[in-house]
Amino acid sequence: MTDLRAAVAAGVLGAEDGYRGLLRATVEVARAIFHAKASSVLLLDEEADELVFEAVAGEGSDSLLGQRFPSSTGxxxxVLVTRQPLVIDDLTQDTRFSRTAAESTGYVPRGLMAVPLLVDDRVLGVLExxxxxxxxxxxxxxxxxLGLFGNQAAIALDLLQRARRARAALDGEGELARFAARLENASEERQAAGLELLRALEQLLD
Amino acid sequence: MSVLAHESEEELPAWSLPASAGESIRLPSDWPERVTREWAWGGATGAGVRVCVLDSGVELDHPLVGTVQRSVAVSKSGDEITVADDTAGDLCGHGTACAGIIRSIAPECELTSVRVLGAGYTGSAAVLIAGLEWAIEQGFDIVNMSLSTTKKQYVDRLHELADAAYFKRTVLIASAHNMPVESFPWRFAAVVSVGSHESPDPFVVYANPRPPVEFFARGLNVEIAWVGGATINATGNSFATPHIAGICALILSKHRELTPFQLKSVLHLTATNVGGGA
Structure with missing residues (x-):
């Protein structure tokens, strides 16, 4: 059990640094591929049902980070709800959009490309x-x-999000970590019974 | 669900056909030897055809959209989903864009907006399904679906609805995905699926010999209606789809009797790469 914990912990070590680095790299590469003025990743916070600016490269990068808005507006x-990528030019004609953009960042983009970040049947967010x-x-x-790059970014983000969750579970606060610690300190007989129960649970979940 | 219940209201042979009954179900067959665009939609305006735009809403009184017969919004509160008349217009701009494209091709068709966006991400697939159920119950001739879902738990229900629509003579026209993901309903054989080509001609349509994407229509740098009475340029299969919806509205306004199966055949026979344009 100790070996198992150590192996999993090593696997997810650095997940947090990697996560931030990957988000930054994603927007920087997207910006470079298209020679664009800016790029951003908005991730879905499912609990709050909101989209959050998690990484921004170029114009508006300071003021946008961390900003949130309802998940199915704009x-x-x-793009998030319908899974369809879009390219729009002349956005300055959209007074509602321009006003909101100007108020939050002082930067009003003229054109916008947006693609959903999809993994299997889940959508993680939107790349703009x-x-x-x-x-x-x-x-x-x-x-x-844009679609291909969005797909690659989504797969990488998903891997790191899983690693983050695994690490959170192992970091001592999670139920899984408490369970593992109790099992580790239990007698051999109880350990065997606990593992038996785990296997039954695994079967149930399959 | 009620949609499936009223599929066949007429007394027609359902499961078998006696030898003597062949004559009683004789169907009109006035198709010419060669189906041309002139025969298919020459002189048509879309008049009398009811088109539903399942999207983010449609801005009322936009000059490129004109009259919207009815606007409803689908909303979700807890587990309850309601469809109610709505005056909030368009929450994004996208629905207005689709409606404007349909109107530009079929100027006299009747447009209805069903807003399935705005209830939050969490309930979005359920809201989409409820909006589609409502549209099929209302018996629209055409439903424009420039959208898709990837949620596998809704695939069976979407499939049932696509088949129910097909047999009720409601044509679903759905955007294909140009990303490497499994999404629906465009993959179903009962819908007309649409991707983009690069020609600026709104009547250039290609039939794809390698489905599941069945047709390609104008989807690149399209001038579209947007919120605030604006006009902007946009690209995406979302905008190719209403081109096909508009052309279908023209065909149906001239040939009211066509089933979705026949309509798809006419689309195929008049496609630019099949000899259409003649």
Missing amino acids: VAGW VLDRPNVEPFSLAEMDL
Whole structure:
């Protein structure tokens, strides 16, 4: 049991640093791929049913981080709920959007690309790329590239989110950690009975 | 569910057909030898065809959208889902965009907005299903679904609804996904699924020889209606879908008798890569 805990703990070690680093890298790479002015990742907080700006590169990066809004409003909310990627230009025409953007960041993007971050049947959030240069007309190949990159980002984020949850469970506060500690200190007979129970639980959950 | 209950109201042979009954169910067959666009929708305006936009709502009185016959919103409170008349318009801009595209192609069709967005992420798939159930119960000719869900627990119900719509002569037109994920309802054979091509011509339609995406329509740099009476440019399969919905409205306004199966055949026969455009 101790060996098992040590192995799992080693596997998830550094998950928090890796998580922040991955989010930062995702928005930086997205911004670089499309030569855009800014990029952001909004993750879904399921408990609060809100979208949260978790990483921002470029314009608006200081003021947007941590900002939240209801999960099914605006373009990002639409992308989250309907799973459909979107590209919109001339956003300055949308007075409601422009006002909100100006109030929160002072930066009003002209164009916006948004793609859902999907893993299996779950949606983790939305990746946005703002103001790509207007030199070439937008092409469907770029749309596909956005989708592919969004897919890669979602898979990586999902892995790290799982590692974070595993670490939280092992960090002593979680029920799993308390259970493991009790089992470790129990007599051999009780350990065997406990493991038997665990196997039954596993079968039940399968 | 009630939708499935009123599938067949007429007295028709359901499970078997006696030898003597063939003549009693003779169906009109006035299709020409060669189905052309002129035959399919020449001179049509969409008049008399009821189109439902299942989306984020539609802005009332937008110049590119015109009259919206009715607007309802689907909302969720606890476990209860309600469909009620609504005046809040569009919560995003997307529904207005889809409605504007349909109107630009079928200027005289009747538009109804069903808002399935805004109830929060958590209840979104259930709200979408309830909105679709309502639309099928209302007997719309066409339902534009520029959206999809990935939630597997709703797939069976969505599948039942897609089949129920098909047999009730409600055509579901759904956006395909250009991402490597399993999503629905566009993958179902009973719906018309739509992806994008790069031509700026709103009447260029390609039939895809390799489904599940069945048709490609204009979806790149489309000038669309947006909230606040605005007009903006956008790209996505979401905007290709209402092009096909609009063309279907034209066809149905000229040929009211077509079933979804026949309508899909007409779409195929008039596709740009099948000889359409003639």
